[in-house]
Amino acid sequence: MPMTAIILAAGEGTRMKSRHPKVMHKLLDRPLVSWVTRAAREAGAERIVVVVGHGADEVRGHLAGEKDVECVEQTERLGTGHAVRVALEATGISAGPLLVLNGDGPLVEPDTLRRLIAPVADGGSAAAILTWTPEDPTGYGRLEFDAAGSVVRIIEQKDCTPEQAAGLTACNPGFYAFDAEQLAAHIGELSTNNAQHEYYLTDMVSVLRGHSLNVAAVKTEDADELLGVNDRAQLAELTRLAQERINERLMSEGVTMLDPRTVWVGPDVTVGRDTVLLPMTMLWGSTTVGEECEIGPNTRLTDCTVADHVSLEETVGVDVTIERDVTCGPRAYLRGGAHVLEGAHVGTHVEIKNSTIGCGSKVPHLSYIGDCTMGAGVNIGGGSITCNYDGVHKNRTTIGDNVFVGSDTMMVAPVTIGDGALVGASSCVTKDVPADALYLERAEQRIVEGYASRRLERLKRDEA
Known part of the structure; x- marks a missing residue:
């Protein structure tokens, strides 16, 4: 089945302190969202859906130049799970491997996305989560595994107990792969029973496990490509990383x-x-x-x-x-x-x-x-x-x-x-x-001998 990508780009990005949506800020020569559409395209996505919200017209206007991209608007922003559900309902996507990516994660490599989608594309898993273990996991959702190494659930930082925050070190940077059929069938089971009272896409892990479906973890060692942009300092840092990568x-x-x-x-x-x-x-x-x-x-x-x-x-x-x-x-x-x-x-x-x-x-x-x-x-x-x-x-x-x-x-x-x-x-x-x-077109040259000194004498007389 052809691969689809849903890119979440509805957020305001308040820490950017900008009139423009966060995903429209440029890294090198292009807005953040276009780095992500490019990575999805090169990874093999034949259909790319961008969920827009804050500054929707600006994002749509930019993406109009990318002919394989369609936009879906999330008028109420009730979380990542809600954004994906809006995209599925608006587009009718219900089959094949599906990537879900953040529009502010510009450095992810196509090869990494191909590795992420593989457990789903080969039919072995209903979902796959990209994961890595940072030195300081503060702020990231934590993955909990069963004895077989499958993901049991993702616990957001705000919902972690002190023991979970200290003991769970594998983190979720926000890159997902799903079997679209299973996702569409069960996304309605998400709830808002969490600290933010939002529909978390991360809760799909528990939902799918509840139906005896496998969720794989795909590890990566390159933390740079997992970084997102929340403020202008981070934008400058990711720009430097992209510059180094390309120049090298x-x-x-x-x-x-x-x-x-x-x-x-x-x-x-x-x-x-x-x-x-x-x-x-x-x-x-x-x-x-x-x-x-x-x-x-x-x-x-x-x-x-x-x-x-x-x-x-x-x-x-x-x-x-x-x-x-x-x-x-x-x-x-x-x-x-x-x-x-x-x-x-x-x-x-x-x-x-x-x-x-x-x-x-x-x-x-x-x-x-x-x-x-x-x-x-x-x-x-x-x-x-x-x-x-x-x-x-x-x-x-x-x-x-x-x-x-x-x-x-x-x-x-x-x-x-x-x-x-x-x-x-x-x-x-x-x-x-x-x-x-x-x-040759010019006025005839005229020379008046002694004119300059006579003019100066006249000006002096006029001043006297």
Whole structure:
């Protein structure tokens, strides 16, 4: 049977002191809840249901981009057991292996979830609980076992007697697997007879055992992946752990980092061998970086494709494609579908938007190129601009191959400059320029000899 995952994301997270739901706070480049949906997906879940509540619209709006995720709202928040029951009733899930995960547990690994679901998927158990033994179990629910090693019940910290709190050391971090048929059949038997007067999902252990069904415990040694987020200090700590995990993997694959503590890489980013990531580099989203590149310092790329042998210094890129042997920066901004072809150069204080920069072309400094198709071998002088917006519409500029554009040139779109043309500095191009032509537009230079000293004498007389 296909595997399903239910992710509990209805809580407010009051300790975050935020207007936003806890699961929407970002760890590296994505909200907490998306780390959990990603882990469930990679573990094999074909259907993912997220239970929303506080800030439901914000969570729904974010998850709308994850096409295999559906949301169910828990309008009354009466505990974890109630949240799962709401999900089962709303979706009709009643068969197959089922994961139940917390939306604020971002570091759990897909392999761990596959181990957790295995006792249920093979038919040997009605449920399985992920467990580990921390040095200090304070705050965690405790697992009680029978002689055969099966879980008898989970006792929440608030409901533990002093003897149970001291003697039971195996803890429940909140990761569960169930046979959906058995869960749906018996979840209505949960009660609120506990310290919080809520429906605890942990009580399903006792319920299932009451029907002579087995509940397995799956042990793990890596406590880091079981950690949850309750406040901003914990969010920072888990961010550091995720950063270390990703950076160590990249370095083991042949990526160099001068200082791994100052490099942040999202979980879906790929980086090629012999690439160097310098301090204060951030790689987010679906970014891919090729081999033998040098990225940084002070560079941020989001959803970018970067080929081999590229150097990006102090560059911000969002949704752009950069071909091999490109150099860029320092202090460059590429965005909105910009495409920089092989061997091109984008220099200091340059912005490129929705434009193609041709092979070997150069936009060295202090220029804005927007909505432009540029050919190969073009040189754009400093301070030049494609004037692409007329107040209502964006218009395109087309520049042919081997064009030379002098400094401080305004190209008022829509306009075309033909192959091999020359545009003199300080020109304002408002009409198409033919190939191999010289375009020169500027006022005639006027020189008035001795004017400066005569003006100064006049000002002195006026003051007297």
